[in-house]
Amino acid sequence: MAHAVVILAAGLGTRMKSRLPKVLHPLLGKPLVGYCIDTAFASGAEKVVVVIGHGAEQVRQVFEGYPNLSFVVQEQQLGTAHALAQAEPVLQGFQGPIVVTQGDTPLTQVETLTGLVHTMQAEGAGMAMLTMHLDDPTGYGRILRDEQGQIIGNVEQKDATPEQRAIQEINPGVYCFDASLWEKLKLVDNRNAAGEYYLPDLIRIYREAGQKIASIESRDTGELLGVNSRAQLAQVEQVLLQRLRTHWMALGVRMIQPETIYIEPTVELAPDVTLWPGVILRGKTRLGEGVEVGAYAALSDTVVEPGGKIKSHTVCEEAYVSSGADAGPFARLRPKAFLDEGAHVGNFVELKNARLGKRAKAGHLAYLGDAEVGEESNIGAGVITANYDGQHKHKTTIGKRVFVGSNSVLIAPVTLADHSFIAGGSSINQDVPEGALAIARGRQRNIEDYAKRKRSQ
Structure with missing residues (x-):
């Protein structure tokens, strides 16, 4: 079954110190988010939705004319789950898997996206996520597993205990969800240190619904290098x-x-x-x-x-x-x-x-x-x-x-x-x-x- 890809690209990019929206900064002559869009289509995506914020009209103009590409705007920066929810009107009724990636990680490989889709379907899971081991995991959400090795949660750096901060398996923010995603997104709350709606809260919500959380690990730590400066x-x-x-x-x-x-x-x-x-x-x-x-x-x-x-x-x-x-x-x-x-x-x-x-x-x-x-x-x-x-x-x-x-x-x-x-x-x-x-x-x-x-x- 064909999948869709949602690219979260609404960040302000204040550390770039530029009037140009972060996702339009050129990278070898091509806008930063253009790599993410091309990777999404190369993975076989039937539809690609980009969630944008700052400089939304500029971004639309640059990519005008791309077939099967849609843009939605996140007016307020209320977290990753809130950003993803903006894509629901475009993908309402889409029954295939929905892959979610970040718009500032241009090195993400096609095989990573297709691997998530395959793993979720092969394991009969409701959700699959990419993980990665880093020697210095500072700043990333940590993956929590039970004694059987099953993913049971994700804790953000600012909410983590000292023991949890010592965990080196991190969540780089690339997911795949089944078609029940939109119902479950409505159950995400903002009771955390940042007061934001976090996508990783869907781990708990899917588990409470009795659905499995699958995962694949990226061996290429450079693949998910983010661009914030x-x-x-x-x-x-x-x-x-x-x-x-x-x-x-x-x-x-x-x-x-x-x-x-x-x-x-x-x-x-x-x-x-x-x-x-x-x-x-x-x-x-x-x-x-x-x-x-x-x-x-x-x-x-x-x-x-x-x-x-x-x-x-x-x-x-x-x-x-x-x-x-x-x-x-x-x-x-x-x-x-x-x-x-x-x-x-x-x-x-x-x-x-x-x-x-x-x-x-x-x-x-x-x-x-x-x-x-x-x-x-x-x-x-x-x-x-x-x-x-x-x-x-x-x-x-x-x-x-x-x-x-x-x-x-x-x-x-x-x-x-x-x-x-x-x-x-x-x-x-x-x-x-x-x-x-x-x-x-x-x-x-x-x-x-x-x-x-x-x-x-």
């Missing part, structure tokens, strides 16, 4: 990064000093990709077989085809680099920069909405914006396409095997036809015919003995 966010991010690095290296990616490489889960890498230290790969970046990315290069939403090369300290955003093309060091490819096969972009060259044709070259110190450069053309040092007139952008079209001399300005809109030459230092504002030489600069004049006369004054 910036430091904990960084700690979880390191775990996720290590998982990703290990995953890609197992598939044939070479990482030199892997601990320095930042990579997001949306990135795709082929075998024999080489990543030098300090590389940053974000968004929908895709690197083909044999691609090499130099030290401290940063790529976002960029495609590099097999055999392409990105040299050190190069920044690429929404760019496309074809096979055999290369960029850098210290190049910048802005959105819609496109390098055809064998094209070369050197140091301190910037491209924006520009295409370099096959084997075209812009070796150094150039800006090409809103431009198209034909195959085997050469762009000299200091060349600029003046594409903006203060109100509108204009295009520069450069044909095949065109030579543009150093320190030239191409004032768009302008076309340089195939095989044309532009003399260095020219300011070009008219089209140049095929095969022509264009010179647009002041004529040089030499004044004899000028320096000698100047000194004698």
